[in-house]
Every structure is written in structure tokens, then in C-alpha cells.
Amino acid sequence: MKKTVGMLLIFALLMSAIPTAAFAGEEEIHPIAAATAAKSEGKWHTDQGDISAIIDGEDRTFFMRNWTSIPEATTFDLTLDNCYDLGTARIVWGGSYSFSAVASKYDVFVSEDGILYTKAASVTDGAAAGEDHRRTDELSLNAQTVKYVRLCVYGQIPDSCLALSEVSFKGSVSAAPEKKIYPTVVRSSQENKNYPTVNLTDGDATTSWHATEWQQGSEGGDSGHSDAVLTAMLPHATDLTAVEFSLVSYFPDGTTNFYNRKSNVKAFEIEVSENGIDYRKVYRFDGNVTAMCSQLEANFTAGCSVRDFTGSVKGVKYVRITFKNYSRLALNDLRVRGNDTENGLRTNGVQIRLSTQTTHAGMRFAAQAVKAELGIDGIYAPEVSDVQLGMMLLPKKLLEKSGFDTIAALFESGKTAEILDIPAQNLYAQDDETVTFAAVLTRIPVDSFEELLCAVPYVKKNGKTRFGKQIERSYTDVAQTANFTYPAEEAWAVNTEDFLREIDEKLYFDVSAASKVTPIGKDASRLFPTDAPGYYISEGIFDVDADTMRRVIESPHAGNGAIKWLYFSAENYADHPDQYDGILPISRMNDPLYVRMCMPNESASYMGNAGDAEEEPKGRIHASNLFELTDRYINALPIGAVYANPQKDIPDDAQITLCFGKITLAARTKDSDGWFVASQIDCKPVNIYPLPWQLENDENPVKSYRLPDDNVQWVDDHYEIKLTGADIKGTKFSDERVVSSVLHFWGTFFYFEKGSDVLGILASYTVWVKEPEWSGCLTADIGADIRGADGYCQQAFTGNNHVITNEPRVVYGHNVGPKAYDTVMDSPKVCELIGLK
Incomplete structure (x- = not known):
């Protein structure tokens, strides 16, 4: 997910010493642009809120912040007109008033491209201002190829209004910068769909990749924590001179201030390979680098530039970085530097x-x-x-x-x-x-x-x-x-009658035949015309949009081919060995349990949208297998969630009655005679949780609340839960960090000796809304938690978003992937167990 970013505060780690250059022919350099996150009210001086005062060449003009303490840090960003090798910096702190504060502690960071910054100088105990309310610092930088400079201030004297009068440098124009090479592909062992690895190579400081938030690495947490591994494929074989990346702090999705994640790394290793198979370690870091944070500003970064390799880095095609001790790991850039190797x-x-x-x-x-x-x-x-x-x-x-x-x-x-x-x-x-x-x-x-x-x-x-x-x-x-093209697209319009064929006395549109003469890209939806009586796919897999996929399933179909949703991409951060692949064969289109593995969400929720044609797919957009049921787990239980559909309008005072049948966990084990009901109770959800999910476990938590007992009634054979629009939308919470809410609930435990004895599990519950006017406005999700004897808990799978209507619906999902499906799943039996028609 792309995020709008304010000023970035950079803490940089330079992994090897940069040789000091001779700054011959030094000239005085004034920045051409300045910016800051600091706010100024224009209260005491007509020009004191103009940031350009710090680069106008005049010590007597100044910029001054509001009367306030430094919120952990504040920044000033400067842009030069060219890349320079900088020898020194001259920084004049303070202003014209007795309450004009000077910086007592700050760092100077430099960058070639405005993305990856390294520290060039530090002041840790700055003196108070002189009689003119100013203090001039002359700092040695010795920094090469600099176009961007950032001053990061952590303290001021007195604790009043930080002021800055002038910044200039001495140096000389740099030679051509060292070649920067972005990988063509970066693969991750852990990934959040909202923050994919493509954000590492887009050259954009405002986008980032995130590892699983609560992982800490094999050297940073207990046995349940795994290393985060990034494997980068370079566009060509390269003789490396540097591997560079930038940590970034962040606000979790949907939150604003006072809820910041510091990205920290204490140990990582770099390996390289020519073929992507045989790797050799060339670097190990043990220390501490942190992308700091402020209560008011997110997306601070910490740049790492590794140059002192311990092994050969010639002819490298792959670079693998293994983060072994970390917390809240997030990066906004990954690149290497070096020269092409082409092997002649x-x-x-x-x-x-x-x-x-x-x-x-x-x-x-x-x-x-x-x-x-x-x-x-x-x-x-x-x-x-x-x-x-x-x-x-x-x-x-x-x-x-x-x-x-x-x-x-x-x-x-x-x-x-x-x-x-x-x-x-x-x-x-x-x-x-x-x-x-x-x-x-x-x-x-x-x-x-x-x-x-x-x-x-x-x-x-x-x-x-x-x-x-x-x-x-x-x-x-x-x-x-080459200015050579085939006929225009309209000349290739699909004429349904041209591709009709009769199979078993029924007419079908021959998709495979049409594909051989129709130019299509990744999206093959045009090969499934809406006026076709049915669809025949002799072989192959055709990627289609969500509307087309739903239409094909409901139409007559034949053949040995398959369809797949265009945007299907399994959430495989746990590296599940039998992950859903999204491929729906013609032969499986009448099996609701197999279909559910392949379909996009029916309805949108806080967790993800429905992937309709008019909206870009975001978040959890379909079912995924998450954590494999291994021997570390001894029980499982079904979990459910009901959200407001953010695409629908639900007033805060809406009176909503949700009706719930039984919540069930079905299972099949090595010793069982097929599938059986492993646990089942009457579903009785009563707790409303704030979203994002992390809020309950934050240092300053937002707690869930229980619905009043009067809102929960047993009627005939089911529970009815009365709640309001404010309950299901999160507007009853007074904390501004809350962006929505969820009615979250569990079934009962199914216990077993070891997870490998369980061949498959399926969770389900029945739900409907009593009032017809709220039909289609709420979204139901399903999953299953698996737990170890030590309390360690993960989610085995996440199901699709189901739309809740005013008719009872069975919401269901399972962890039997396509590899094991034929040998493990018994769809008619399982459908009978959960009441799915």
C-alpha cells in the first residue's frame, strides 16, 4: 500500500569507513531548497515562519518553531543544486529573540538520492547561544556525492522555540556517482500484502516492505520466531561494491499519531550467488540500527551501506539478506552498487x-x-x-x-x-x-x-x-x-457464433479455439462472452476478472481446462507446503469446497475488498492457507468475524439483529473413518473489538467491550444478537486510533496428540441478518486457530469474505490445499456435516 509521508527523519548506519577525499578547489555552497516538519505560527516575527530564511545567505534572518518541546526529533531538509563532495558545514542556530532556542543535540545526514541517508556528523552537547541569541557550528563532514542534507534535532536550549538562521557548506562538485542497481525481483520469506517487495525497488522513499510484525528472528525471539529473508535477483551479473538498504519506522494501517513502530535490526547476514543455488556468506552484522520515531511523525528511516565484504563479490546475480535478530522490520529501499559482469x-x-x-x-x-x-x-x-x-x-x-x-x-x-x-x-x-x-x-x-x-x-x-x-x-x-503491429484490437472482436460447438447435445462457446486467433494479454475475460450458452475449455488455464469467474461457475461448462482469478496471490508468509493456487478446473466447479479455495471475496471488509472490476484489489482478497498443522500444535478451534462492509452506508443508529446457528469444526485424522464433527456449539458472539487488531495489545491499549446481556437472546434454535451501526463500525470507541470494529468469536477446542495426525480441518458457522434492509451490508469471515501446549497460537487458514443476507448462510473455509485435496477431502460428507446444500 502506498502511503503519504511527511518529513522523514533518518538515522543512518555506515557499515564501512568512507575514505577521506581531498577537497581541492572548494567553493561555498548554498542549498537551493529547504523544508521542515516543524510548525511556526508567525507570532513574533513577520518572516519567522519562512523556511527559506535558512538558505538566503543572511545570518540575521531566521526560521523559528512554535513554542514547544522537541517531540523526540524534528527535521530540516536541504537540497543542493548538484552532487558535491562536502568538506565542512556551517550551521547558525538561534534567532533574534531571547527565547530563540539553539539545538543542543543533533545529527547531520547526507544522501545522494534523497532515499538512503548516512550520518556524516553529530553534535551531542551543544552550548547555549551567545549574547546575540545565536550559535555558529563549523562541522567536518568529509562526505562524497551529496545532493541532500538532513539535520535531525533531538534537543534544544532553552526549551522554547527552536530557531535556525543559516546553513551552508564548503566542497567541490562530485565526479559521476557510482552506479546504483535495483534488483529486478525481490522475494521475501515474510510479506504483508499491503507492503509488497516491489516497494523496495521503485526508488520511492514513501513506499515500503514489511515483514510479519511480531516476528523477531531466530536470534531475537523464542523458538517460534523465524528469520526474515530477502532474496534479490539482479538484472545482470555484477561485481559488487556495496549492498544498501534503508529501514523505516511506520504507523500500522489505519492509525495516526502516538502509535509508531520502530524498525530495529541487531543481526543480519549477506550471502551472494551466481546461480541462485549455491550461496556464500560475505558479511555478518552484529550491532544495533534503529529507524527511530516521533509521536507526531512516522516513516523515519535508517540507511545501511555494506562495503567491507569478507569474500568474493564478483559475478553476483543473487543477493540474499537474512535478518536474524530484528523487531518491526520494514524497509523502504534495497539496491546494490557495482559494475556489470557479462562473462564475455x-x-x-x-x-x-x-x-x-x-x-x-x-x-x-x-x-x-x-x-x-x-x-x-x-x-x-x-x-x-x-x-x-x-x-x-x-x-x-x-x-x-x-x-x-x-x-x-x-x-x-x-x-x-x-x-x-x-x-x-x-x-x-x-x-x-x-x-x-x-x-x-x-x-x-x-x-x-x-x-x-x-x-x-x-x-x-x-x-x-x-x-x-x-x-x-x-x-x-x-x-x-519497430513500428510493426498486428491488426487493431477491434478487428479481433470475438463473435460468439464463430466458436459454438455441440457437446452431448448442448451448445458451448469454445474458449480454447477462440484463444488461438484472438490476441489477449494476461486478462482472458474477453474470451468468455456474456451471450454464450456455456463455456468449453479443452485445456489450459485462463486468467479472468472476478465478474467473469463468477459467471462461468454459474453457467454450463465442459472440458479439461481451468480458470483463475487475475489477482489471485496467496498470502504465503508462513511458507505453507500446500498453499491454494487459485486454479479452478472445470471438473471442480460443482464442488463448493474446492471453489471456495479459488474465488475472490464476495464482500468487502476492513481486512480486504472484493476485487470488483471498478476497484483495485487490496488486503486479504481471497482465502489462503497460513500456518501448517505440525506437531507443535495440540488443538484447534474455529474462529469467526463479522465486519461492516466499508462500501455500504450504515448509520450509527441502525438497529441490526444478527442471527447465529452453530459454529462447527470438522476434521479428518489418520485414525478416523473419514470426516467427523470435532467440535460444535451454539454460536453466541458478544464482544466488539477495535480495529486495527494491534490496538488491544498496544502499550496504550484500546480494550474491547461486551454487548449488554439484554442484547443477546435465545430464539427457537439460535442466538439473536442486537447491535447498532456504531457497534459494528467502531464509532462507539472514543479513541481516534480506532478506524473500525469487528464482532469476533470462537467455537470450542478439538484436542489431538500431535498436529501431523490431523489430515484436514474445516470451520463453519451459520449467520443471517434479521432486517432485510441490512442484507448485503455486513461481511462474515471464517478461520481456525491452532495452539501448542505452551500457548503458542497461529491461524491455520483464512477463508473468504462472505456476504451476510437475510437468509441463513453457511460461512465456511478449510486447510486442505490442492495437493492433498483428492486424498483427504470428502466434499459430500463434509457438506452434510456442516449443513451446506
Whole structure:
């Protein structure tokens, strides 16, 4: 989730000493822009609230804060007109009044890009101002390649109105900055959907990646805590000079001030690899680096720049950072610095090859081999040389399915069956220094025009294979670059009648046939026209939007293919071995328990929306397996939650009656004769909890409350719970940190000797709203908690958001993933146990 960020306070850790440069030809440097989070009222001086006063070259003008204490820290940000090697800083604190305070403790941080800052100087015991109410500090910086400077102030003398009159520097223009390289892919062992790893490489200081909030690492917590691992794939093999990242503090989702998370790391290790398989450790940090916080400002950062490696960092394609002791881990940037390593192979690019009478149209991937670097003497003849040049090709989707990030890594693993290996037989060009060769991929189907293809040049010699730089292009990209395009999209409109076929005396629209002549991208929804009598998918998986998926399930369907929601992405921070994959085969569309694993939410809640076409999917948008039921657990129980649908309007004074049937946990064990009811009670929710969830456990907690006994009644065979719109929306809580609320409840425990004896669990409860006017306004969720003998608790799975109507509905979810489904699940039996028709 992108967050709007105020001023950033940076605490930086420089991991190795920067050599002191000779600042020849120093000039005086005045910043061209200044900004601050400090507030000024313009109360005592007409210009005292103008921040530009600190960079106007005049000591007599000044900026002054409100009459207030420093809220742990406040910042001043300065921008230079170029990158400079700075030798010294001149900082004039104070103003024209006796109550103009000077900084008693502050740090100076510097940055090349305004994202990653390192500390250049500190003042820990600044003196009081002189008779003119000012104090001038001359500080040695010796900092290279600086365009941004941040002053972070932690104290003032007297405790009144901090004032700053002037800031300037001496230094010289920097040489070209060292190359900064962002990874193409970063994978994480822990991830929050709202803060994905793509935020680490977008060059945006206002976005961030978060680990699981309460994890502390294998060296920081008890046995239940795991390391947070980031694995970065670089765009090409690189000779590293630095690995850099930036910690960031934050406000948890939905909260504002007074509820800040300090991101802290006390131990981490860096490993590197050429192939993504064999890693070597090149750095270990033991210390303490913290992204501090203020009560009023979030997103303070702490930059780390690692340079003193203990092993070889040449030819690196993968960098793995393992955080072993940490708390509230969050990063807003990850990059490396260094130079390209190409192993003597230069990727020249991709062109369209047009068809002729003797050749097919296609894509030409070209590369150039440097003879001297590859041990090639004289004229290269592939049929007699002991050096084999070539190109390997693979569609990006197959590479991703393999679990590897590059063709090189997949090749090194021995899984080469799907790789297209094209040796260089017909050379494109050759001179005394280089050999240019190409691989051409022809007969590309129209429906594959937008699919990314990966290509990497290689050299094989003496049984060893080395790779150059991998590139990724699609036919559409290359064709458009070359001004060569296929017919306009409207010319490919799907005519339903053209693709109707009869199967068992029923008409179906042949999706697979239509796909072969219709150019589509990732979204195949256009292959499922709304006027079709049914859908036939002979084979393959088609990604579709939520509306299309729901429509296909409710329509006649046939074939051996499958559909998948476009935005399906399992919440796999616990690395569950049988995670839902979102693929819904035609053969499973009549099985409600399998369908539930694949569908987007029906209804929105605080936890996530429904993924409708008009809204970008956010939060928990479908069911996911979370924690595997292992031997550390000895019991399980069903859990439920009812939220207000944030997309609906519920007045605070709305009178709502929720009706609940039984809450059930069904299970199957190794010793049981199939599935059975493991626990079941009448569902009686009575507690309203504040959201975000962390508020109850905060240092300054917001406590849940119990509904009055008069609001809970037994009627016929079920409980009826009376509550108001204010109850379910959280507006009854007086704390401004509360953004919503939830009616949260549990069933009873199912005990077992060890978790591995339990093959599967399913949780369910029945719910409806009595008043028809509130039908569709509330959202129900389902899950199951699993606990150990020591009280350790995790959630086994989270189900879909179900819409609550004025008719009884069974809300259900389970932890039987697609791998175990055929052998473990008995859908008719389980549906009978929970009353699902």
C-alpha cells in the first residue's frame, strides 16, 4: 500500500569507513531548497515562519518553531543544486529573540538520492547561544556525492522555540556517482500484502516492505520466531561494491499519531550467488540500527551501506539478506552498487524478423561474444571449436512456474526439459575481436504476442556453462518499437457464433479455439462472452476478472481446462507446503469446497475488498492457507468475524439483529473413518473489538467491550444478537486510533496428540441478518486457530469474505490445499456435516 509521508527523519548506519577525499578547489555552497516538519505560527516575527530564511545567505534572518518541546526529533531538509563532495558545514542556530532556542543535540545526514541517508556528523552537547541569541557550528563532514542534507534535532536550549538562521557548506562538485542497481525481483520469506517487495525497488522513499510484525528472528525471539529473508535477483551479473538498504519506522494501517513502530535490526547476514543455488556468506552484522520515531511523525528511516565484504563479490546475480535478530522490520529501499559482469557475452537486443518466401516471421535475439575473454583464437568455426556459443529461450510464465528467477538458475538445477537451447551454428557476423550470433523464435501464436520471453546467451567449454545478461521481451513490445503491429484490437472482436460447438447435445462457446486467433494479454475475460450458452475449455488455464469467474461457475461448462482469478496471490508468509493456487478446473466447479479455495471475496471488509472490476484489489482478497498443522500444535478451534462492509452506508443508529446457528469444526485424522464433527456449539458472539487488531495489545491499549446481556437472546434454535451501526463500525470507541470494529468469536477446542495426525480441518458457522434492509451490508469471515501446549497460537487458514443476507448462510473455509485435496477431502460428507446444500 502506498502511503503519504511527511518529513522523514533518518538515522543512518555506515557499515564501512568512507575514505577521506581531498577537497581541492572548494567553493561555498548554498542549498537551493529547504523544508521542515516543524510548525511556526508567525507570532513574533513577520518572516519567522519562512523556511527559506535558512538558505538566503543572511545570518540575521531566521526560521523559528512554535513554542514547544522537541517531540523526540524534528527535521530540516536541504537540497543542493548538484552532487558535491562536502568538506565542512556551517550551521547558525538561534534567532533574534531571547527565547530563540539553539539545538543542543543533533545529527547531520547526507544522501545522494534523497532515499538512503548516512550520518556524516553529530553534535551531542551543544552550548547555549551567545549574547546575540545565536550559535555558529563549523562541522567536518568529509562526505562524497551529496545532493541532500538532513539535520535531525533531538534537543534544544532553552526549551522554547527552536530557531535556525543559516546553513551552508564548503566542497567541490562530485565526479559521476557510482552506479546504483535495483534488483529486478525481490522475494521475501515474510510479506504483508499491503507492503509488497516491489516497494523496495521503485526508488520511492514513501513506499515500503514489511515483514510479519511480531516476528523477531531466530536470534531475537523464542523458538517460534523465524528469520526474515530477502532474496534479490539482479538484472545482470555484477561485481559488487556495496549492498544498501534503508529501514523505516511506520504507523500500522489505519492509525495516526502516538502509535509508531520502530524498525530495529541487531543481526543480519549477506550471502551472494551466481546461480541462485549455491550461496556464500560475505558479511555478518552484529550491532544495533534503529529507524527511530516521533509521536507526531512516522516513516523515519535508517540507511545501511555494506562495503567491507569478507569474500568474493564478483559475478553476483543473487543477493540474499537474512535478518536474524530484528523487531518491526520494514524497509523502504534495497539496491546494490557495482559494475556489470557479462562473462564475455554482450546481449545485443531483439528485433522482429519479417517473413519471406523461405523464412517464417519471428523474433531475433542477438548476442556478441568477446573472443579474448572466452579463449577463442582466430576465426571461430562452431563445428570444430571446443567453445560452443548459443542462446537459451524460455517463456517468462514457465520460468516463474519453475520457481527460479533466471534461465541460468533453472539450467544449473538440472531442470532443462522446457528450455529451448539454440546453439550458434549460423553466425551473424565476425571480426578479429568478436563473434555475433542470433537465435530466432518463429511461429509465435497470436495469443502469445504479449507473453514475455526470456533469452540469455551462453558459452560452453570443458563441460562448464557460463551465461551472459538475461533479457525479457514480448513480441508486442518489439513489434511496436519497430513500428510493426498486428491488426487493431477491434478487428479481433470475438463473435460468439464463430466458436459454438455441440457437446452431448448442448451448445458451448469454445474458449480454447477462440484463444488461438484472438490476441489477449494476461486478462482472458474477453474470451468468455456474456451471450454464450456455456463455456468449453479443452485445456489450459485462463486468467479472468472476478465478474467473469463468477459467471462461468454459474453457467454450463465442459472440458479439461481451468480458470483463475487475475489477482489471485496467496498470502504465503508462513511458507505453507500446500498453499491454494487459485486454479479452478472445470471438473471442480460443482464442488463448493474446492471453489471456495479459488474465488475472490464476495464482500468487502476492513481486512480486504472484493476485487470488483471498478476497484483495485487490496488486503486479504481471497482465502489462503497460513500456518501448517505440525506437531507443535495440540488443538484447534474455529474462529469467526463479522465486519461492516466499508462500501455500504450504515448509520450509527441502525438497529441490526444478527442471527447465529452453530459454529462447527470438522476434521479428518489418520485414525478416523473419514470426516467427523470435532467440535460444535451454539454460536453466541458478544464482544466488539477495535480495529486495527494491534490496538488491544498496544502499550496504550484500546480494550474491547461486551454487548449488554439484554442484547443477546435465545430464539427457537439460535442466538439473536442486537447491535447498532456504531457497534459494528467502531464509532462507539472514543479513541481516534480506532478506524473500525469487528464482532469476533470462537467455537470450542478439538484436542489431538500431535498436529501431523490431523489430515484436514474445516470451520463453519451459520449467520443471517434479521432486517432485510441490512442484507448485503455486513461481511462474515471464517478461520481456525491452532495452539501448542505452551500457548503458542497461529491461524491455520483464512477463508473468504462472505456476504451476510437475510437468509441463513453457511460461512465456511478449510486447510486442505490442492495437493492433498483428492486424498483427504470428502466434499459430500463434509457438506452434510456442516449443513451446506
